[in-house]
Amino acid sequence: MRVKIIRKEFSGVEFCPEMRVLHLGGQSSANVERLYFELPEEWQGKSVTLHIQQQDGTLPAPILLDEEHSVAVGKAFTAAKCGSWMLLALGEDGYRALTRPTKYDCYETLATDGDAEISPTQYETFVAQVLVYANSAQNSAKEARNSAASAKKDAAIAQMAQNTAQTAAAQAVVAQQSVESDADRAEAAAERAELTAPSDGAVRSVNGKGGVVTLTADDLGAVPEGSAGYVKAVRLVGQTLTLTFGDGSTQTLQTKDTTSLENMTGVLAVEHGGTGKSTPMTAADVGAVEEGGAAYVKNVALNGRTLTLTLGSGEQTSYTIPTATADTLGLVKVGENLSVEEDGTLTVTSDNVAAALGYSPAQVTASTTDLTAGSSALTAGAVYLVYQ
Incomplete structure (x- = not known):
């Protein structure tokens, strides 16, 4: 099956x-x-x-x-x-x-309590075969004494039986050795299982290992104890910083005041807040224009109608502002009868108009009804017209 x-x-x-x-x-x-x-x-x-x-x-x-x-x-x-x-x-x-x-x-089967138990081993089977071959050889020898021809035939049969017996013996020895080897392997496997099996459940591996497991620092991704892979102590005396590693070796670093940085070297990456450069920063690094360049105006001066721009490089550019006309924007000068606010706004008031005319303009009022004498006073300079 x-x-x-x-x-x-x-x-x-x-x-x-x-x-x-x-x-x-x-x-x-x-x-x-x-x-x-x-x-x-x-x-x-x-x-x-x-x-x-x-x-x-x-x-x-x-x-x-x-x-x-x-x-x-x-x-x-x-x-x-x-x-x-x-x-x-x-x-x-x-x-x-x-x-x-x-x-x-x-x-289910019928009761067979009187049956004899037959459990021959390989060795017993081999012995039985040898006995059969031996008996056959003896019978052949007896017949050989009666007939020479029969003797030759029986001798051949006996020789064949002997060869078969030897072959069977060799096979039995190999089988016995195989059984003993398998038994030793099974016993060794059982001993290993006994050593590795936990008392409260099924066998489990430890960190991917079986059998008698011994874990090291490398198995756990740790730094071995007593190695130079970690700092065991740090000591600062004055400006001398001493590092002591796990294996007892030391390294000494000399510190300096924070105001003296001329010997500091290295590049601080951008992702850590640095510039990522090994050279001094420039105006372009911070989005500025270079000092002394013509890209910015350093000063502005107005003299009359002339506006003078001084650039960062010292160069000057002058511009004359034109006088305003009906067609051109430009400068204007406030004349008489105009008012100027503090923010520069031009305003025309009634006083300005009266001053420009030399008199106050009359106010004309019209209606289809006559005024009631004594109760409908008009402001000074008002002209009232009545029409039908």
Whole structure:
């Protein structure tokens, strides 16, 4: 029976068998069925063991999968009517993965309490084969004494049997060594798991490491203690600043008064409030015009109708303001009978008009009704006209 183990990553990594329930034949049967596991790619090269829990809670010894990732179904499974099983994968780098526990069941059988248990090992099978070959060789030798021709044939058979026995012996030795090696690996993996497994839950890695973990400053992105990578102490005596580093080395800096900056060098970047220049600042750096240039007016003087502009470079430009005419804007001179306010506004008043005329102009008032004598006084200079 082939059982595929699938890796899932829906809400965290987990490994699950593709089959929900394994049906393993009759109860108390053994070596009738064999399970071949198709393992995930990351399990290749790992030690994988099969763990079983029978219906009554019994936990048989774990079974190590062979080189084909298979195991025979024995009474570790079938001794109970049903139970659970899972796989455990261990790697030499501290890798540890388990599948989700899954159910298995066996159908009921009749009682077989009187049956003898037969559980031959590889070594016992090999011995039995050797005995068979030896008996065959002895029978062939007896027949050889009766017939030379039969003897040659039996000798060939005996030689073949001996070769087969030697081959079987060599295979048995290799198999025994493989079993011992797998057992040692499983025991070493179990010891590593015992050392690394926490007592309150599943195995967790520490900073991406497994096994017996030792963290260093580099693992945590820290500066190693006792190194020159950090300042341990700072001491200022007068104008001498002494830095002492973690490894005991020191560095001395000589300070100066803040008014003496002739030896200060370096460039302060713009993002830190500096100019980003290694040369003195100029007027252009601060958005100004250069002193002594012709780009600005240094002085303005008005002499009569002449306006003189003095530039920053000392150059002078004169401009004569024209007299205003009917067609040209220019200077004007306030004459008689005009009033000038403090802000320069020209104003014509009634007094100005009277002064210009030499008399006060008469006020003409008209109406279709006559005035009532004695009750309708007019202002001085008013002329009242009555018309129909």
